[in-house]
Amino acid sequence: MSQLPSCPKCNCEYTYEDGEMLICPECAYEWSQNAVSNEESSNVIQDAHGAILQDGDTVVVIKDLKLKGSSTVIKGGTKVKNIRLNFESDHNIDCKIDGIGAMGLKSEFVKKA
Ligand SMILES: [Zn+2]
Incomplete structure (x- = not known):
């Protein structure tokens, strides 16, 4: 029961x-x-350490990430402000990175700042 x-x-x-x-x-x-x-x-979308992420959070990229179809690399340690959660995609964080533009990140490669 x-x-x-x-x-x-x-x-x-x-x-x-x-x-x-x-x-x-x-x-x-x-x-x-x-x-x-x-x-x-x-x-629920969690960062690399299991912390729950929310819209508007600031996260830090934990490893170098190569952007698909380009030579651009997002360096580990890059701070990403004002994320938006995207439950529809496996790149479950929508964000804008200074100097690169709008993109989707995977939550397993970031940690909450
Ligand atoms: Zn009830």
Whole structure:
């Protein structure tokens, strides 16, 4: 009985199962267990050390990154301000780098500044 997750809306612990769905008796919210866990994993982008990144954060590139299709290299140690998270892409950080321009970075190659 203790295996059911709390309600994602109101945190009520007394949720119950109805077939594929979970139902909260407090706020009457219904959701599917699978959908919730998928949503959670795609709602978080972590840096190389597991810190959670957010829109507007400043990050530092931790290794030299070669830009695809060009000879430009983003040096390790480059500071990138005001990032935007992009959950649609495997380059999950949209940003603008001084002297280079707009691009996508992978969160595994940056750390939160
Ligand atoms: Zn609820």
